[in-house]
Amino acid sequence: MRIRSILDAIEDFAPRALQESYDNAGLQAGDATNDCTGVLLTLDVSERTVDEACERGCNLIVSHHPLLFKGVKTISPTTSTGRILIKAIKNDIAIYAAHTNLDNARNGVSYRMAAKLGLTDIQTLEPQQETLAKIAVFVPDEYADKVAQALFEAGAGEIGDYKSCCYRTKGIGSFEPNEEANPFIGKNGEVCHTEETKIEVIIPTWKVGHAIRNMIAAHPYEEPAYDVFPLKNANQYSGSGVVGNIEPVRLEEFLNKTKTIFNVGAIRYAGDKEQTIRRVALCGGSGAFLIGKAIASGADLYITGDVKYHDFTTHEGQIAIADIGHYESEQCTKEIFYEIIQKKFPNFATHFAETDTNPINYL
Numbered sequence: 001m002r003i004r005s006i007l008d009a010i011e012d013f014a015p016r017a018l019q020e021s022y023d024n025a026g027l028q029a030g031d032a033t034n035d036c037t038g039v040l041l042t043l044d045v046s047e048r049t050v051d052e053a054c055e056r057g058c059n060l061i062v063s064h065h066p067l068l069f070k071g072v073k074t075i076s077p078t079t080s081t082g083r084i085l086i087k088a089i090k091n092d093i094a095i096y097a098a099h100t101n102l103d104n105a106r107n108g109v110s111y112r113m114a115a116k117l118g119l120t121d122i123q124t125l126e127p128q129q130e131t132l133a134k135i136a137v138f139v140p141d142e143y144a145d146k147v148a149q150a151l152f153e154a155g156a157g158e159i160g161d162y163k164s165c166c167y168r169t170k171g172i173g174s175f176e177p178n179e180e181a182n183p184f185i186g187k188n189g190e191v192c193h194t195e196e197t198k199i200e201v202i203i204p205t206w207k208v209g210h211a212i213r214n215m216i217a218a219h220p221y222e223e224p225a226y227d228v229f230p231l232k233n234a235n236q237y238s239g240s241g242v243v244g245n246i247e248p249v250r251l252e253e254f255l256n257k258t259k260t261i262f263n264v265g266a267i268r269y270a271g272d273k274e275q276t277i278r279r280v281a282l283c284g285g286s287g288a289f290l291i292g293k294a295i296a297s298g299a300d301l302y303i304t305g306d307v308k309y310h311d312f313t314t315h316e317g318q319i320a321i322a323d324i325g326h327y328e329s330e331q332c333t334k335e336i337f338y339e340i341i342q343k344k345f346p347n348f349a350t351h352f353a354e355t356d357t358n359p360i361n362y363l
Contacts, residue, residue, distance in 0.1 A: 001345065003060050003094050004032040006039060009344040010062070010337065014098050014105035017206035018128070018238055023100045024066045029085055030094025036060050038349035039341060041334040043327065045095055047080065048355040050087045056351055059093050064109075064333035066097035102333060104128060106237040109284035112332040113303075116261050117280065119244030125281055125293050126241055127234035133208050136200045137215055137226035138173055140185065144197040150218035154211035156203040160237060167200045173225070184220045202231070241283035241290045241304075243297040251275050251301065251320055258303065262328045265362030270312040271320025277301050284329045295319050305329045327358040 007027065019025045028045075038058035042049050045067045053061050067084060076082045088095055103109045114122050135156060139147045148166055151157060157165040173196040177183040186192025203211055208228060216224055246254070252273035259267055280301045281294035287304030288311045294302035295318050302319055305326035312321055334352050341350050 001036050001348070002032070003030070003034050003036045006036055006060065006062075006341060006345070007032055007096055009340055010096075010098055011101075013336075013340050014101040014108060015204070015206055016101050017131070017204070018104040019099060019101040020104075024069055025097050025099045025101045028067045028095040028097055029088050030060075030092070030096075032094060034059065034092065034094070036348075038351065039337075040351050040353050041337045042353035042356040043330055043333060044356065044359075045084060045097075046355065047084055047087065049353055050084055050091070050093060052353055052355045053088075053093050054091050058349070058351065059091075061088070061093060061095045061353075062337050063095070063097050064099060064102060064330055066099050067095055098333075098337070102336065103284060104238050104240060108336070109330060109333055110240070110242040110282055112336055113262075113282050113284055113329060114242045114244050114280075116332065117246070117258065117282075119242070119246055119280055122242050122244040123297075124236055124239040124241070125243050125283065125290055125297060127236050127239040129234055130230065130232065131205055131235045131238065132202055132231040132233050133205050134200060134202055134229045134231055135208065135211060135215070135226060136198060136229070137219070137224060138196045138198050139219060139221075139224070141170070141195050141197050143218070143220050144168065144199060147215055147218045148199050148201075150214040151199070151201050151203075151211050154203075154214040155207040156201040156211045159202060165201070169198045169200075171196060171198060182222055184222060202233075204235075205230070241281060241287055241293065243279065243281040243294065243299050245279050246277065248276050248278050251277050254280075254301070255322055258322065258324060262324055262331065264324045264328045267322050267324055268307065268312075269320065269322040270316060271301070271322075275300070275320065277320070282329075284332070285326055291315055291319070291321065303329075325358075325360065327360065 016025050039060045040053045040058040042063045044065050045063045075085050152164050159165050174193045176191045177188045254277050277300045279299045281299035282303040283290050286306035288307050303322045307323035
């Protein structure tokens with residue numbers, strides 16, 4: 001099996017188009033056309049990670065955090081990144097990262113955290129904007145099903161837990177083929193009127209090109225008439241953070257549960273430990289930027305990592321805030337990678353990196 005096949009499976013779940021503008025998800029180094037001998041899953045890539053990949057016979061490392069996050073001007077053994085890249089390339093090991101695209105994907109990092117904590121009625125805290133489009137195409141009635149199916153097969157018409165969603169309206173189309181045309185219906189130089197169906201489907205913007213190609217291939221007309229409209233709708237199924245409900249519980253009790261589930265050495269928090277918690281918002285990684293959204297969502301508690309002193313003090317009395325640590329909140333990324341690969345390629349050699357450890361210690 002090619003490395004590219006595994007990367008495609010990951011990107012089917014977390015398309016790179018979902019990543020934030022500042023990010024650098026994707027193949028960091030290596031040749032994706034090589035056969036894959038095994039996959040090593042990690043949160044961060046270190047020199048020890050590459051050594052472990054060599055020892056295990058894995059030629060693909062999949063990480064959450066990109067090795068190459070900012071521009072690299074030189075590759076030399078004088079830097080950690082340089083040593084990692086040199087060692088990986090010498091040993092023909094590919095390095096791949098799924099970062100904010102995995103954060104923003106439906107059932108991604110924050111969703112997994114919420115599931116571990118037993119949240120219900122889970123919703124995206126900050127849905128992504130301008131990631132949806134609508135395709136409208138006009139087709140002879142008898143070809144409507146074929147063209148609609150071609151669009152569905154390209155990823156159009158998926159709304160939440162529903163597939164093959166579209167709206168159809170009937171009308172009369174008219175056109176006049178010139179002498180150079182080869183019309184499917186009508187004659188050259190004569191105005192033709194025919195019964196047509198207008199098919200409208202919603203689609204993620206990064207799938208539009210593929211959907212248009214599929215539609216044209218299935219359409220009987222020489223020159224299909226279609227429109228693509230960018231939508232202002234928020235994408236409720238991708239974005240940053242989540243919010244959900246729990247059975248009423250004391251803050252102290254819920255934080256102790258959180259500490260156990262995520263194996264946290266110490267939780268930094270602000271709030272009354274006796275207060276009752278019914279609604280929880282959270283975000284894996286560094287999520288202080290969503291505190292305002294968490295308050296607006298009606299959450300009693302917000303859980304994330306990398307919270308600053310003034311983040312705690314600014315929102316005192318508005319919401320309880322808990323910092324469980326960046327690493328601790330994102331450990332579940334390896335579980336997500338594992339499930340994606342095992343679902344598509346059962347029994348393939350996939351390992352959790354033993355060298356992946358929290359760089360932050362608690363005394």
